[in-house]
Amino acid sequence: MDKKPSFKPYNQGQITFLPPSLEELIPEDHIVRIVDSAIENIDTKPLYEKYEGGGASSYNPVMMLKIIIYAYTQKIFSCRGIAKNCRENIMFMWLSGMNMPDYKTIDRFRVQRMKDIIPDIFTEVIAMLHSKGYIKLEKYFLESTRIKPDAGKDSWSWVKNPKKFNEKLREKCEELLESIGEIERQENQEFGEEDLPELKAGKDIGSQSILDTADKINKKLSRKPEDSTNRWEGLKKLWRGFSGVK
Template identity: 35%
Template sequence: MAVRKPIFRPYHQDQLMALPPNLDDLIPADHTVRVVNDVINAINVEPLLKAYHVRGGSNYHPLLLLKVLVYGYVTNIYSSRKLAEACRERVPFMWLSAMNKPDHNTINRFRGVRLKHTLRSVFEEVVKLLVKEDLLSIDQVYTDGTKIEANANKYTFVWKKSIQTNKEKMKKQLEEIWNYAQSVAADEDMAPEPPTATTIDKESIKATVEKLNKVLADNDQVDKKVKAKLRYINQTFPVNIAKYEQQEVILGERNSYSKTDTDATFMRMKEDHMLNGQLKPAYNIQISTANQFIVNYTIHPNPTDTTTLKAHLEQYESSFGKVPQTLTADAGYGSEENYMLLEEKQMEAYVKYNLFDKGQNDTYNKKYPFAADKLFYNDQLDVYICPMGQQMHCIGDTTKKTTTGFKQIYRAYQAKNCSNCPLNGICHKSKTNRIIEVNLNLKRLKQKAHELLNTDEGIRHRKKRCFDVEPVFANIKQNHGFRRFMLRGKEKVEIEWGLLAIAQNLRKKAA
């Protein structure tokens, strides 16, 4: 009986082919790489071409490198070395690059230098193309922000408060030795005075140290410990104060930065793997979306969303020549300055304020029935009515400034006779007559926002915001694993996020 053998398909590695396969034949018709290729070919890349000089050796075509970079970000390949490897080994990249093999230096230089001033225009062209195809509208946008960790060491921090503390210690040490010097050499003219908290700088430190050296250095009656302290001051204070001044210039209005990426600010990260809200160097990324397509993005060094809206809208207006008709955002943007800005630009603003959601809750309203915002206001008499029906008259205005310099006017109102009131101790806890501070303009803006948010259109926008802008961040960070920037410095970080934004839009279009 014959033994049956298994049957295999022919396998001959060295077999020559009469007609070698075309790379185009190896890529399915609905493959994402074709979407990337078609979109980049369809947009105007003239600003990118102008970034190259006429003279010099031949370069890889910018369209080639742009397509490779964008498709790399679409497929979660962010490293220039891995992109260079993909151009040698992966069929979609080989097809995009037409079998060219740019090395990682070429790709990295193109990303960090050539795209510095041109990527924004590429992104805008992609958005305009998507608008033409009726995939989105730039008139109704949903805005939100997230924090993404910078490519910086989390232990190389510089804190503004630490600098101020160290300068205060220097001031106190100089004052102590200055007073000692006055007691040793009473006949000496000790001018100039030692620096104060407001005048401590490189010049004042230098003048003070020179005077102390003149009085104490060659005096045999001076205590040895004082001379040792003077030597320490000579060696460290001029150097340290110069370092602090340089750090304060880098800090600007921020409270911190990282030495390995001076544009990054330390922020609390929600998705920290230690689950303890660690402070890490990061950037605050703001985006506006429409139908889960990114239509605008900006990078900010400040951790709060409240102060980012003005710059974000300015970038939108610069990109498209107008502001959106409607903007929907969460309570992180609900400040008086932002409401005034949106009102000036005549935009429909579906923006919550900080207690909007709690105000919708009956339990919260019952818990604080005597809160200032629950009191009746008579605008004709400019008085508030307390829970017992007595008038609370205005006792003066106070002007306050926010961190951005925006002026807020608070008006104070005081009750007349709280001592004999049966609600005393329940209505308020102070021992004197109750005083409330009210920002009348903010109250008006909140009332306007409340009415707008509770219309049918407002409810629709509030519901849609949750599944329009937030899933975009979730997709980029969770599904595509981008949780930390690879490049350093705000300019390069902006390039990297621009590539991510283009990749997100093309993935959405392909889907």
């Protein structure tokens, strides 16, 4: 007697008496906790001094700094990309305390309020993550800045040189941060004043379009394996006829 396969329970609409907190879902040794703890332990007075009293309330600068620095460690440099992750990524949701600043707010914070502060913090966090084995500097910067891997055989020897390490790391971090401005210019040119497409792309897709697509998929899934084999054999015979190959 054939055994039936068994599957773990799956119910998206299941209601739990006590829903899990985001805190419970973040591994203890995850890099997001390292970034969170590092920024929690810095002197935040210079951050708050960037704000004047009065007017509408602002997002907490400590929270904003956390999501930006963490995003950069994950090679997410677009302000739209950071805003998207605050809406969709559990690590960012936990780090932001479920705040969801839009991309314009993130960009203003990056350029206007913290331009002179972010490089110092970013450099030190990257240095710490490197020393603890969370990232490999050469891989991180090559993937982030698209520098050609063969750009000098010994171009990364400074990583193992204590005398040059701090200076060169700062140089690389500043180079990377400078490139973010170009990313923003390109996205603004592509999207204008809009956010990323997934927020509006589905508005014109009605339920009938979804059902029609599902029906097409079902027809393909119901096709027997031999149907595909026979069709492939037919195509090969047709090709032989055109090419004269027997």
